[in-house]
Amino acid sequence: MLRSIESLKNAPSVSIDAESAADATELHISLTRPLYLQELHLGRFTADVRDAFRKRKRFNVSFSGVQSFSNEDDTRSFLSLRLEALVAEMDKIAERYCQPTFYPDPQFHASFAWALGGDVLSEKTVEGIPKLLGELGHDLRHCSIMLVRVRSKEGTHRIEVTPNDDIIILRNKIAQELKILDPATITISDQPNAGATPMDSLSGKTLGELNVKHGDLLYIGFAEAAAQPASTASSSTVVQDAVDDFLDSQKGLIKRGKDPKFCKHASNGMCDYCMPLEPYDPAYLEEHKIKSMSFHAYLRKLGSHDKKQGTSYVTLPSLEEPSFKVKTNCSSGHPPWPASICTKCQPSAITLQRQPFRLVDHVEFSSATIIDNFINYWRSTGLQRFGYMYGRYEPYSEVPLGIKAVVEAIYEPPQEGDSEGLKLESPIEGEKRADEMAAACGLQRVGMIYTDLTDDGTGKGTVLYKRHIDSYFFSSQECQFAAVMQQKYPNATKYSSTGAFGSKFVTCVIGGNDEGNIDVSSYQVSNTCVGMVDADIVEPSVEPGIMRVKEPAADRYIPDVFFKYKNEYNLVVQKDAKPSFPVEYLLVNVTHGFPVKAAPMFTSTKDFPVENRMGAFTQDAESLHRYLESGKLVDLASNFHFLLFTRSMGILNDADEMLLLVKVALTHSEEDASKLQQTSGWQTLLTVLKESAGSSRGGGQGSSSGGGASSSGGASAAAPWTCRHCTFLNTHGDENCEMCGLPMG
Template identity: 50%
Template sequence: MAPSTSTTFDCIASHIHIVRIRSERGTFRIESDPNDDITSLKSKIARQLKLSDSIRILISNDPKPSTATPISDLVGKTLDQLEVRCKHSSNGMCDYCMPLEPYDLKYLAEKGIKHMSFHSYLCKIRKEFNKNSRNARFIPPLEEPDFRVKENCSGGHAPWPEGICTSCQPGAITLQPQSFRMVDHVEFSSPSHIEDFINYWRSTGLQRFGYMYGRYEPYPDVPLGIKAVVEAIYEPPQEGEVDGISLTLPWNEEKTIDDAADACGLTKVGMIYTDLTDDETGQGKVICKRHINSYFLSSQECCYAAAMQSRYFNPTRYSPTGKFGSKFVTCIVSGNKDGGVDVSAYQVSNTCVAMVTADFVEASVDPGIVRVKESTNQRYVPEVFYKYKNEYGLEVQESAKPCFPVEYFLVNVTHGFPFKPNPLFTSSDAFPIENRDKLGKQDLKTLRRHLAIDRGGSKLITAVSNFHVLAYIKQLNQLDDDEFSQLVKLAISHIEADAFALVEMPGWQKLLALIESGQEARKWSCQRCTFDNPLSASVCQICEYLKE
């Protein structure tokens, strides 16, 4: 028997004989004469849906299954007699045939989309703004929340903290889940990115942190969606521990690594870190710490994510400040309910960023709880509320002081891998990942062995198509910008002609000589105080003497 299929007639225009059908298997159009018997339409639907039996097809003007009628009960009637049309001229449009807005809540709910995309939200805000505004001049419709006391108040009182008025003090805050997200999906261009990253924990039992470098692309699974495509994970200097990570940020070479990524057409799209604990069963499984009865992102992690999103803001002309939100994503590698290793991706809301920036909130001993700070002479904290539904289904508002659930800050982001991976970097030859001295050190000896130096050709092409190799070479500072661009071109294009062009460049020859000599040149000595500075530093870190 064929499966029961509920079909909705959206619009029938009798003069063009087109019937639009919405079903569980998608939307399609069928040409039909309004005077034909319903049997003709039944056969066409069955053929379109590839049903061997059309008896169980149900039709309705309303997508609700409770209003559907078996199509076999309507045999003998024509489409015109069924009165399933919103009749209009060929230039007209009705509620059924009008295209849905990308922020349509009913559509998003049907597709299981919890947060609309940023550009859908922008369309919604612009439409509402334009409808309510009579000003012909362009006024940016977006406004970031700012909970700090406004400076230079014209209220005629002493500046804060000596004085404050209703004009300069922040208003009460009512917390609610954010309806949109700046990034809808994180796509790792290759599963090897995650495998290489968690191998450190597998080898040492210590946690690991990395920056994700990639680019932003359209994400078709969400209306006007955006995805962050991760092409590399770079691990800055850090001290891993069994239950955490110690970082020193920013680190000396950060700008150099950012420049290397920029030459590859990449930027920081987020951060990723592990939170893994072996369950000690000997079956290779890990403990599931993050779930609905504990927490997904701790209050401390939310505060850190907010600080990072504030640092990597999203520029836009639709905000008076020239920025709105952030596309910086936080990914956590932890255990799932089956004991396997899984990735979760999040952002925190714009409200969270604003509250952290204003120094209103702090982490709690309970990771699922955020604490609201008290007002001081340096910090004015307004009233903060949050709403929830009680056991009777009624919406209740409560004060968020002294604490509230961390869920009010979370924005879920999906993640995954492409069906057909096509990563930017394709080298299959391992090169030590930076700052992992316990597992292999990056130095001239390992670079020489990795490059398998020849005068160009397939070995060089394969070897340099690795972001960790490119980043290390960038730090050696032997290639100028044009020469490094040629190296990146080779790493991405994999064309032999680009390899021969590279090896003829003076900087490459200088690099080869350095590698052959085996002398590390990642530091330079100050001529004034003799301090050994990182090669990326342009002035001495001790006496500020200019590098020559």
């Protein structure tokens, strides 16, 4: 790099040689010295650093001189260029993880030379470079980063370049930013619509030679590529659910028998009265009380399926997610929102209406025991409960080309329950473990479920009927929560240009029906609702059945929102949805039920404590020990909560022993169970459980015999406990974790 600087100073026309250019690209900026963290803290540390620097605005870097540095061990010295306009943000994060803070006097720099020893590269070495200290600051300006504005029919963009960059580098960056297929067609000018010059004709000239300075506005033009037929290869890269691939291969026609009154043809004939119906036939849907057609029936109605399956498909996919945000890159050329807005970049008006299709038609609980175990916590404590449903998607024959979500297990994340509601904690490691365990069992997260139960006080075991036509079925707050979750779990489909459309994530609410019995209601929210929540257009209101439209703000554009209804004269009229509208316009009803012949995946007849429950429901080593002693492993293993807790102990090897345990749970193989019991991991688990049970019983005897406070404290200290930092099961009486050394609390 120094040779390049000398060349530029003495002979500006001399180009930089390849070796020097390679050396220059080796420069880096050191933001902190090495920190030594435990592996379990790496993810959280990375998130903290990202959050600390996320709000930092982009800034330019300039060099202010040369200085020598050495590391703390004086084993290596560096010759570096001092940097200005940088701020250290790492001290607070380092202190949070009990790490040494940043250097007392941080000097940000970019090192370009190093040598062994702490004082080898000293000031004398710097002075040995001819005239470097006096002229380096001037020469380094040739390497400073500058921003060049380019304006085209796609709007104004800012490109980072340096004065020494060839104009071809600027051309390539413009092509990448604007997604121009043929960069050779790009022209440039310093005036709009005048004197446009092809950028390729200026090849070999640097931006400094062309007098392009920081902040200059350049006008560019380019030729748009001719429309190419859409390739089916892009759609083949989208990995759909297996049920979608299966339904794609089905014709979906609704077969009808021969009408005895109107069909006059032979048995092998066909007429208008007996020919098959399309899966979206409105008369058939109304006759069978199907409020919303299935997603694949909707595809047949749009014609997307036929186009996609054919060989002459030349148009873009038909499905497109609704977006109500202001477009940031408007082709009109005006400053971006909120400085300016036009009809091209502003979202269109929203007319609320019932969504004609649904991604999931039915929710099927593989066994009634799943719901009973989930409700038992409310029955025992009176506190509401929330859980994530894990299962799979299968074809649903009751609806043409329908899809059902089969629920096999419910995972309950950490939460604070109350009689009137509940509060969920932030996503933690436990949810990740639940997803991984479900994936090992061939399941995925299909929805969420929660209770809204209140005893009516009659003593008959009945509950209040709170959700009905005169109050609400699904509150506005629940709509917003469901929209956020559905956006988090998009539905992969090859019929969308983005590869995703809608969501199969369902929401189930357990409440009371008109007879006072406990019942389940299942819902989804429309794609319009998801788009409005994403664009920050709506918010929940105090009245549960009403959704509010937000007021416009400096950084929030609110389009016109309307909804239609029948007035007292039975006429359909349109009304402005501001300031509020009924949540029914955002809901999609989903049916639910149980199979005629239950065949659940997890068949254990013994109940294992559910995760994250308090009191007598707590999961610990003692409860696991009692569970394993209550029967044979081949029967006990088939319990999702047992598998999840066993894996969280970290004793069994995930790559071998844990997978073997999952295989025993799913196949109920005596041979696999015997093989698992002979593994070292399983023997270690049993040993730990026996020692934990023995120490717990010994502590209990000491407490009862001593009867004093010290005996009670000794029993508590000897009880096994799971470290909340590294999930290691501690069986000793120390308050610090034996594995990671962190305290119990």
